[in-house]
Amino acid sequence: MFKLGVIVNPVAGAGGPLGLKGSDALHSSDGRSEARAVRCLAHLAAGALGRVTLFGYGGAMSAQTSIGGEVAGLPFVAVGQPLSEAVTQAADTKAAAQALLAAGVDLLLFVGGDGTARDVFSAIGTSLPALGVPAGVKMHSGVYAVSPESAADIILALLDGGLVDIELAEVRDIDERAFQEGRVRSQFYGELLVPRIGGFLQHVKAGGREVEELVLADIADEVIAEMDAETLYLVGPGSTTQGVMLALGLDNTLLGFDLIKDQQLLATDLNAEDIGLALARHQGPVKVLITAIGGQGHILGRGNQQLSPNLIRQIGRENFMVLATKTKISGLAGRPLLVDSNDLALDKSWEGYIRVITGYRDSIMYRVSASGE
Template sequence: ATEPSTAHDTVRAARALCDAGCDLILFAGGDGTARDIYRAVGDAVPVLGVPAGVKMHSGVYAVSPESAAEIVAAMVRGDWVDVSCEEVRDIDEDAFRSGRVSTRYYGELLVPRVGQYLQATKVSGREVEELVVADIAAEVVEQLDDQTLYVVGPGSTTAGIMVELGLDGTLLGVDVVQGGKLIASDVSAEQLEQLCDQHPGDVVIIVTAIGRQGHILGRGNQQISPSVVRRAGPQNLWVVATKSKLSELEGRPLLVDSNDRDLDLSLEGFIRVITGYQDSVLYRVSASGV
């Protein structure tokens, strides 16, 4: 760090934390610091601001330092912690020099927040499975691009994504999609590895959790081998699940058992789980079940 410190130091520190694989970046400051954090990490890692600045127009802050502590404590306990994209805003300096106080939008950070248990589709407090799966599918399809190769694992939740795309996938196997087209269906581990090796761009793996057990890798989707997971990278492992399915785990973590211990340990921590349309939560992943 320089003395006195500069925005460049903030950017370097945030990038170092992100590269080290942290689950959450906590920062104290105002809108200028939020802009620096956004420039460093974008939406690659959840970020929470502790309010300590002169200007705080951004939506990335807890209402108080104590509130920030409550959110972090909830994550540690394994409580429900929603995550959403919140705006980074700062005073428009040009407008300010002209005598007007207005804010300018700079981007969005991924921010954890303690929200209600059910937010989206519900009837008498319970999720309607078919509607929530459709919501999840709509959210995923909205994020797809034509250059990325998508590996879609088995399960009824992931099958909903194939239905949303209008593709005839397999319920119990692994399908490969690119550009809205079914590249291969019910692939073997060897076929999947070849497709990933031949693809020049990014690879994204989309999986769901096995009900009541919580496995996201290594149970029912062994076709997704450790080499495929490494090819995609931890940042491109998308987990989809209804909140009802997560609640069945009764606070137990999601599990990975790829038969590659080093890989499994590298996946431990908190992962974003897509639970509806523009709705997701942070949930813990473990290689040991504890």
């Protein structure tokens, strides 16, 4: 079940017909943003076939008239309520975004304009993928789908196992000082992680096939670019993860775990006990590099059983970096990535969507399922 967080700014876009440059100062809705939210969610419901549950604040902030009901035919779970249903504020958007992050939603869908995007960014940063439905007066940010239906189509592609890129997109808003001087100029406020429908856009040769050596090198470059000197890295089995070690010029255990820090090799071919001792000695952050088994899709429990359920829990899902080529993901034909740690409760806690590094500055979102389900 895909857990979709939703935030609607009820006054977004209401300033447009009044000739205003935004809706920040308004305290009443003309229904535009709610109508666009319903358009998006109805389109989503028609294709989701029972695979999506909505989470959000009750009432207008989720295009819902009463807590506990449905929104556009989708089941709804309330995670809170705005301070005032009559007058919602930026603080409500921020609080709702933080509540949805805590609820563990797979994606945050927000309906509004640049001011709404700023509020969402200030609440969650890049901790949670987010996608905007355009409804505002000011639309300078790059975080919005081109229409409500397009936003739904991106989510449907995720549900169907499509290649949905996830990348940083700019949050911008009008530079108020410049505007007061009669100049329209946008100001950069930050970046959100935004899913986009993409394809084989880089390193594609004739026939639309990836050149594996180039892609593995690109994946390695991206991992190395994200590395920092204080983090301990466990590099798991597989030729995809081996590419990182080759790029660093380090020896590699193709079927085992190696340990590196500050791009230096500390130990090779670690077993579960070795990994536990290494974690106990290290005081800083830890990351684990794993890859999917081609054709099967397992990312845990096949070939990397040195990671016991206790170790996986100790490290935390958020500290696993999944690496795979788009060719390998396409080979799953929409089937999910699988976890089989021999602990079904742990496996189910991994269900949802995870970032998969597929190249340099190139990542996708992809579904994870417990293999016992």
